[in-house]
Amino acid sequence: MAGITLLYVLGTRYQWFTDSPASDSVYLLALAVGAYSLTVALKHAFGLPRPPGAATATAPSWIPALGHAAYESMVTGDGFGFPSGHALKTAVVYGGAAFALDVWDRPRRLAVAGLLAVLVAASRIFLGVHYTVDVVAGALVGVVFLAAAIRLTGQRPARTLAISAVLAGLAFATSGTAKTGFALAAAAVGFVVWTAADRLPVGAASGER
Template sequence: MTRGIGETEFVSRLPEAVTAVAGLVTQLGDMWFVLLGVCAVFVLGARYRSLTDSPASDCVYLLALTLGAYSLTAVLKHFFALPRPPGAATATPPAWIPELGRAAYESMVTGDGYGFPSGHALKTTVVYGGAALVLDVWDRNRRLAVAGVLTALVAASRVVLGVHYVVDVAVGVTVGVLFLVAAVRLTDRRPTRALALSTALGGVAFATAGTLKSGLALSAAAVGLVVWAGTDGFRGFRIDSTRS
């Protein structure tokens, strides 16, 4: 029994150029890009105080949210164990893609493992939504609007690529919103609490899924918690002590 609503047939008729663009857009939700963005918060925040008053605190907080979102996704995917759309793990690069770029193209437009819910949609919702809440640039409504647009683009790209059904990304966004709201209330935007939450989720994810990636997420959260708490929030940086 499929959970699709006809999107697989629709996207199969889209031009190759649309798929290529979707492959680029979906990078906004890839772990490498998200982690790079989190690091950019620290680097740019330390240089431009209009971005954030607490660059290290906000960076660590967003990192904790990222790890927590990944671990939550791993738990849910393992629990539901629902497959991706047919052909999600394979792709034929267009003729205009150079030989050297074919492997990169395939990695950008394919997906493997379980498909429900969408990890990209969930993680993007949590990280970009979290950034909208903690950063100081613009006003909050505008930040939330930008986060919403980015999340929608990433979610749509996953369907266009044929690696998720619409319900996968819809549930991913919904769970992401619920997780973000719960995390903000439970942690009060304090990195130590956020890292503790992510460590707990990482432990559950590793105990259930038992994958290398879930183990790395658990290790990163646990090490981050020990380092952050042990250094009182990276002493030496101008960090608001009420958020450590």
């Protein structure tokens, strides 16, 4: 989410990698919510465990005591393990960015997105918080979800938010957690606001009189 916010800020100020910073940011945010919601729904559907010891870690001695909690949150995992949420979400968000942004050419953007997704997926195995099958399945599901989202929405934020709201509703019904409830609210409110903004006259939307 922080990266998407930074994309909006830099895109608005410099516009060297996107001509539509608001649209692209909302689109990627919608993809992130959809990927997260799909992950939660699938994890609860399969209910498969993580590797032994995935929920525990000991911080190295060179990390100050104040940083132990942050370190442990990054290198441990709890809850169900299949599919890997990190692998799924990075495939969706980085892949979505490769299609949405204008910097470089698309093959190069896809190559960078693929490399980042592979590194993230490999790190989850290296840290011992996922089995190999978890990250492979997560990456494959992410690629399929992204392809379907692009095909169904034409990379339009409102349509992507609608799909994400449906998936978030499924995730909330499955898990009932506060995070999935927040995801549902964010996608639903985002859909309403973005749809309303799209219907405004161009002058009104830009603040012209």
